[in-house]
Amino acid sequence: MPKILFKLSHYPQVSETFVTAQIVTAIKCGFDVQILVKKFIDFKGKGLDEVFEKYSLEEKIIEEKIKIPRKRISRWVGAFILLVQNIRYLPKILLLIEENKKLDLTILYKMNFYKKFRGTEIVHIQFGNNHQPFEILKKVGFINSKIIVSFHGHDAFFPIYGFIQPGYYDRLFKYGNLVVTNTPYLEKQVASLGCAVEKLISIPIGVDTTFFKPKKNKITDSDSVKIITVGRLDKVKGHEYGIMVIEKLIKFGRNVKFIIIGDGEERGSLQKILVDKQLEGTVNLVGKKNQEEVRDLLRSSDIYLFTGVPVENNRRETQGLATLEAQACGLPVVLFNSGGVKYTIDNGETGFLVKEYDVDTVVSRIELLMGNSALRKKMGQKAISFVECKFSQKSIDRIWCKTYNQLINE
Template sequence: MKTILFKLNQFPNLSETFILAQIILAIESGFKVKIIVSQLLDIEGSRLEELIYKYSICNLIVIEDFRIPKSRVFRLISAVYLFFLNLKYLKKLILYYKEQETINLSSVHQFHFYCKFKEYDIVHVQYGTNTWPMDVLKKIGLLRSKLIVSFHGHDAFFPINGHIPNNGYYDKLFNYGDLVIANTAYLANELLKLGCPHHKIQIIPVGVDTSFFVKGETTKTPQVIFNLISVGRLEKVKGHEYAIQVAELLNKKGCEISLRIIGEGSERGKLEKIILSKNLEGVIKLVGKKSPLEVRDMLRSSDVFIFTSVATKFNRRETQGLATIEAQACGLPVVVFDSGGVKYTLKDNVTGYIVPEYDVNLMSERVEQLLNNPELTKKMGIAAISFVEEEFSQNQIKAKWTKVYEINS
């Protein structure tokens, strides 16, 4: 039986349902699966709970615990014991030591832990920041697996998380890894800039469960007000202050509109002050964090989705974004800033409009165009559903991953 090892940081992370989908795909494809997890989160009550138990995911999880004694004496005794236990890999252990920035007894425990996984056909790491020590083990020849690493965005922009510098951080991965996955051409280009060989990069977007969004009756009702909606954490990268400016421009033109912003985050206080200062409390609502079902229902009851994501510190941008895809799956035209990889999530002039980053005037004009042309809004909404089904449905993405796993196992 072919084998695959997934390496994750936290699991299950509710914002990363695509990872569980990939694990299930591997199981259904006949792979023997193991999952290394740095931190196991609560499963009980999670909306992923049903799937986790259905596929017995808990039985596949191995916590990344090197079992390093706290006492120096016991740590030394343990290291000596593990050293002799791994004598047949002595050359590899020495090479592993040489690859460490700081030499300490913990390296023996790490080496011993990962020796158990060296024979897997595929090692699939989620997020570049979780690659260590697979890249090292691949370099020294201990890991015989095909090493696949999926990047998702923040892991390609330095300093990563505001503090990890680019001092050759991914050199081993790019030299010894087998395949690097980017979710859009934008992220692929960023990886090329970091030194990843072109032939090792493949683009596979993150998909959505289209049946979840389109099934059921719409909750739209005849109304005078044109409902705009945006979904995203209340953080600078989402650019919600520009969405507020768009709503302000439309309101000043006398357009009967409303804007609901779904999400929570550190920018809430700032955004509330902006809304109050512009006297837009009756037009714009920060509705907070919502469940997936609530988000879907609110999307269905809206007319147009706007997405004003922008560059942040260190020039980081959205590399894909699921919100625009989910909105289109619900039959909404989308109007977005041309920022990062967002433009790859829609079809310009067919399922929505792409406007230059920060151009709130043109965005407001595009929204007004849809407001004044219900037939165009309906036409784009229908096209949006078909577009997402063809490009981002789980079946389409599963087919791409099935091919990757077949080729590399």
């Protein structure tokens, strides 16, 4: 059974279910999976228990803990012992020291930790900024694994966590075998960072359409329309513009309720907007929710709204998984045409794309859907078929199985 190692930072993050879905995909493709993390986060009670138990994911996790003695003499003695034990790797060790541009005893300790992955066929890095040290280990020939890196959004726009460095990804792009993005929008951005186009492919994040599906016998209250959006409370999600939409609908006498699922640093400012505009009760910030809660709230809603906008360095939403989950649940969508969002909708068929910041047109599109329940239902039905055809997890799994196997056989 071929081995694949997933390289992550903090795992599992409730907001990054797509990472767990990717790991499960590799298991379904017949790989022996290991998950290397800087920090393992307790997942109990966060809606992940079932999938972790079904695929024994906790047993596959290895924390990146490299024990290096604090006392100098102990560090030297330990390093000497490791050098003797790993003398066959001496040429690689010297290359690592040269790559580091200084004599650093910790290299021996790190190398001793990473040697357990030498027999791994594929290293799949999730988020580009988690790339170290595998591209360096490959450069010096310490590992021969094929390296895949999946970019997801923030990792392709500087500053990353306040960090800017020219050539940050140069070695990764040179020694990585495949660079994956979720949309052509993000692919173009990664290419602008210096990645060769022949190494780039786009594979969208899939939706579990056996989980995200419409509620049977859904009862719709024609006197009130429930609008919903899902996304962390971050400027790139443009929640303040969604609130503007609702404010205008209320002024026009429309009976609407708006739920915003997610949490983040913008919560305080958004709450202040609601107070100032007297929209508390009409617009509800409900915080983080697990997958079941998100699905149930989508099912009980009528229209999905997303008003993402560009932020610093022209960064935009790169795909919009929640937009697909909403459509899978039978909701028509109204979206700002921002970043990669346009790739998640069949415009005019499953919903409407509107140019960024054009709140008035968004209002008119929602009024159209509010006043025509037959159109809402028709678009919702088309949305279900659209997601099933192009974004179902089963179809994305097939693409990944083919991609993994082609890479191994190159």
